[in-house]
Amino acid sequence: MARATATTATLPDHPGMPAPMPWHTAAWTAAVASGVPSILVHGAPGIGERRFALAMAACWLCEAPSGHSPRPCLECPGCKLIEAGNHPDLRVVEPAAMTVDAEDVDADGNGDEDIVEDKDKGKGKSKAAPSQLIVIGQLRPLNELAQISSHRGGARVVVIHPADAMNVAASNALLKMLEEPPAGMRFLLVAHRLQRVSATVRSRCMRVPLPMPTLAQAVPWLQAQGVEDAANALALAGGSPQVALDNADPVRAALSRAWLRCVTEGSATALSAARETKEIGAPQVLSWLVQWTHDLARVKAGAAPRFHPLQATTLQRLASSMTLRAVTRLHRTLLQRQRWIRHPLNAQLTLEALWLDYFQGMGGR
Numbered sequence: 001m002a003r004a005t006a007t008t009a010t011l012p013d014h015p016g017m018p019a020p021m022p023w024h025t026a027a028w029t030a031a032v033a034s035g036v037p038s039i040l041v042h043g044a045p046g047i048g049e050r051r052f053a054l055a056m057a058a059c060w061l062c063e064a065p066s067g068h069s070p071r072p073c074l075e076c077p078g079c080k081l082i083e084a085g086n087h088p089d090l091r092v093v094e095p096a097a098m099t100v101d102a103e104d105v106d107a108d109g110n111g112d113e114d115i116v117e118d119k120d121k122g123k124g125k126s127k128a129a130p131s132q133l134i135v136i137g138q139l140r141p142l143n144e145l146a147q148i149s150s151h152r153g154g155a156r157v158v159v160i161h162p163a164d165a166m167n168v169a170a171s172n173a174l175l176k177m178l179e180e181p182p183a184g185m186r187f188l189l190v191a192h193r194l195q196r197v198s199a200t201v202r203s204r205c206m207r208v209p210l211p212m213p214t215l216a217q218a219v220p221w222l223q224a225q226g227v228e229d230a231a232n233a234l235a236l237a238g239g240s241p242q243v244a245l246d247n248a249d250p251v252r253a254a255l256s257r258a259w260l261r262c263v264t265e266g267s268a269t270a271l272s273a274a275r276e277t278k279e280i281g282a283p284q285v286l287s288w289l290v291q292w293t294h295d296l297a298r299v300k301a302g303a304a305p306r307f308h309p310l311q312a313t314t315l316q317r318l319a320s321s322m323t324l325r326a327v328t329r330l331h332r333t334l335l336q337r338q339r340w341i342r343h344p345l346n347a348q349l350t351l352e353a354l355w356l357d358y359f360q361g362m363g364g365r
């Protein structure tokens with residue numbers, strides 16, 4: 001295929017066509033100009049890293065003549081297929097938890113956890129939450145992709161997101177392909193924690209670090225997406241604009257308010273909080289609890305909250321009845337929980353355990 005030439009990062013926003021963020025310009029230019037078959041994009045979650053990878057995939061799959069700018073051109077058959085979301089030469093590999101529909105988890109809508117088939121083991125009896133990991137079974141179809149020729153006569157592109165969610169077997173399977181890349185196949189890996197990607201996989205890719213946007217870059221971008229009170233939304237999202245944008249979705253905003261009621265209202269119990277936050281899911285609930293207790297510790301130590309500036313008074317009220325030691329202990333307990341939260345466990349029990357940690361910790365002296 002034609003080697004992609006450097007193009008501007010200021011691609012027009014176009015429905016269905018992923019574009020890099022304004023703060024990606026330098027990384028985009030370097031990645032496009034490199035022409036390497038495998039790229040490892042890494043940076044904090046929510047700064048547009050997935051969007052960057054999908055935009056790069058579109059760039060590689062664009063069928064405009066070599067040297068055409070911008071790329072993706074938005075006009076060619078390859079670009080039209082990307083926009084329609086069904087380009088036959090693109091594969092996006094993500095953990096089941098990112099792609100599973102809500103009805104797959106709770107098909108009868110009765111609030112119980114239903115059986116989610118563990119396709120990797122071919123069983124289907126375990127009451128497991130959808131996996132947060134990328135497993136070997138998801139990599140096997142890539143071997144078939146490598147055997148067949150490209151549908152559109154250009155590259156075949158594989159996006160792995162996040163690459164640090166691959167288990168050992170999946171990582172080894174990918175390594176084999178990276179060591180001897182099938183002709184015309186190109187790989188885009190996205191990682192949040194680079195050290196969790198195996199050193200051998202890392203060594204086979206060009207690394208492209210993505211910077212955190214500055215406030216001056218992120219706030220106008222969020223405002224342009226229609227997010228109200230962009231600066232506070234950004235703080236709540238830990239500085240990640242994509243997370244701030246996702247949080248602004250009305251359904252998600254309602255879930256976020258339900259979560260906030262659970263942490264601030266004295267009447268909530270672990271059981272009621274687990275029920276209230278079931279739709280949010282344990283990994284997100286834990287992530288928010290970690291940020292919340294981080295702010296509790298900051299307020300207790302006399303600093304301003306980092307993630308929840310609007311809840312400063314509530315944080316002060318809660319922190320005033322606790323010792324600094326109890327706050328720190330609670331925050332550490334929740335941080336430790338993050339080590340196993342990616343493993344598929346019973347979703348409801350996991351949520352109840354998290355909330356039990358929180359309420360027991362809040363009562364600590």
Ligand SMILES: [Zn+2]
Pocket residue numbers: 061062063064072073074075076077078079
């Ligand atoms: Zn095109």
